[in-house]
Amino acid sequence: MARNPFSPSSGMFPPYFSGRKREIEAFEMKLNALEDGTAQHMAIIGEWAIGKTSLLRKFEEIAAGHGLLTYYCVARFRGGEMFSNIVSGISAEIQREFGAGLLQKISKTVSLESLSLTLFGLKGELKFSSSDSAAFPFREYIVHAWNEIKDKKKGIVILIDDLDTVEDFKETMLALRAASMEVAQNARLMFVIAGAPVLFDKMYDAHAPLVRFFEPLQLSRLNNEEAKLALTQPLKETGKKIDEGLVTRLLKLCSGHPYYIQEFGYYLVEVSKGTRITEGDLELGFRRALNDVAIKIFDKRLSEISKTQQKVLSVLTPKKAISQKEIADLAGRAGVLSSTVRRNLRVLKEKGFLNQIDKGEDKGKYIAEDSLLIEYLGQIL
Numbered sequence: 001m002a003r004n005p006f007s008p009s010s011g012m013f014p015p016y017f018s019g020r021k022r023e024i025e026a027f028e029m030k031l032n033a034l035e036d037g038t039a040q041h042m043a044i045i046g047e048w049a050i051g052k053t054s055l056l057r058k059f060e061e062i063a064a065g066h067g068l069l070t071y072y073c074v075a076r077f078r079g080g081e082m083f084s085n086i087v088s089g090i091s092a093e094i095q096r097e098f099g100a101g102l103l104q105k106i107s108k109t110v111s112l113e114s115l116s117l118t119l120f121g122l123k124g125e126l127k128f129s130s131s132d133s134a135a136f137p138f139r140e141y142i143v144h145a146w147n148e149i150k151d152k153k154k155g156i157v158i159l160i161d162d163l164d165t166v167e168d169f170k171e172t173m174l175a176l177r178a179a180s181m182e183v184a185q186n187a188r189l190m191f192v193i194a195g196a197p198v199l200f201d202k203m204y205d206a207h208a209p210l211v212r213f214f215e216p217l218q219l220s221r222l223n224n225e226e227a228k229l230a231l232t233q234p235l236k237e238t239g240k241k242i243d244e245g246l247v248t249r250l251l252k253l254c255s256g257h258p259y260y261i262q263e264f265g266y267y268l269v270e271v272s273k274g275t276r277i278t279e280g281d282l283e284l285g286f287r288r289a290l291n292d293v294a295i296k297i298f299d300k301r302l303s304e305i306s307k308t309q310q311k312v313l314s315v316l317t318p319k320k321a322i323s324q325k326e327i328a329d330l331a332g333r334a335g336v337l338s339s340t341v342r343r344n345l346r347v348l349k350e351k352g353f354l355n356q357i358d359k360g361e362d363k364g365k366y367i368a369e370d371s372l373l374i375e376y377l378g379q380i381l
């Protein structure tokens, strides 16, 4: 049986990388600027499973293709360990590309103490002989490393994923910014960081200029054409045919969310027996996919809000803005007291379940992006 190409899991690179043209263009412009000597850093911001990790991986591939040294990591460290983590990662890259000899040379120059080359799997084992904070040896290290590789590489790109999750966020960000400013004259180094929407607020609260320093780009859902490619390109690989009408129905349910597309694609292929995907496959595949998404995401997310808030959310029509009054009428029929609707809408908005339109003729109205979540609510309430 043919392999199922879809990747229905967080952090898994998709079988067909769709869209993100704006983000890729912005990244390539910054790569060019870096090669010309100006470092511009980036922050990729987006809701859960919208594709941050996959985009960072794509950036890594692009940067490597442009002849830059790259290092990707997930911010599972405490802030204090960040620099040694990055040094280990870059060192491993240098060793892989240029051999252990060059790495030995660099580490001697910057008095790295316990640099055993086989050590690099063991993060945190790396010790700097300087008793100073790790930031000082980090600068030294980067500048020396850059001096050794600058004839061979056009720059260094460090990508840090899920940075909003570090506990000592403010110190970490300020240290990162300080370090990159200090090396800017002597090394070509660029940072790309990524995190949930709260990353933006956290940066702003910590120190407003951070938002200018790490220029934020908000990741949105895929548009219809991009979503279609994300579904149909991997399907082609399986040799299975699907009617246009079924594709349209499926894409509507996914509302451009790349993770849902992977889930649906995966279960469609799993349940389909023949060479053509049928109406029955779509229904069964949909149920299985929804069940999986519910276990992985929805149940946990919905446990963050009350039953009443779930009822209020369930009356929203996906993709169509409706007023507080209309919501109150509909929710009233489901037994929600109209006097509580305003407060519940505020909580739903704060927790990212819906948006309130802030301009145009629908100003003040509410809209929910996620048709699938609303569909699921309809089933469980």
Ligand SMILES: Nc1ncnc2c1ncn2[C@@H]1O[C@H](COP(=O)(O)OP(=O)(O)OP(=O)(O)O)[C@@H](O)[C@H]1O
Binding pocket: 007, 008, 009, 010, 011, 012, 013, 014, 015, 016, 017, 018, 019, 020, 046, 047, 048, 049, 050, 051, 052, 053, 054, 055, 230, 258, 259, 260, 262
């Ligand atoms: N551009 C894309 N085209 C097609 N599929 C994508 C794209 N980006 C992400 N996906 C798919 O969507 C799912 C989620 O992607 P990813 O893990 O990159 O998101 P994330 O924002 O990092 O998630 P998390 O919040 O869990 O960290 C994965 O199954 C991935 O393969």
Ligand SMILES: [Mg+2]
Binding pocket: 010, 011, 052, 053, 054, 161
């Ligand atoms: Mg991720």
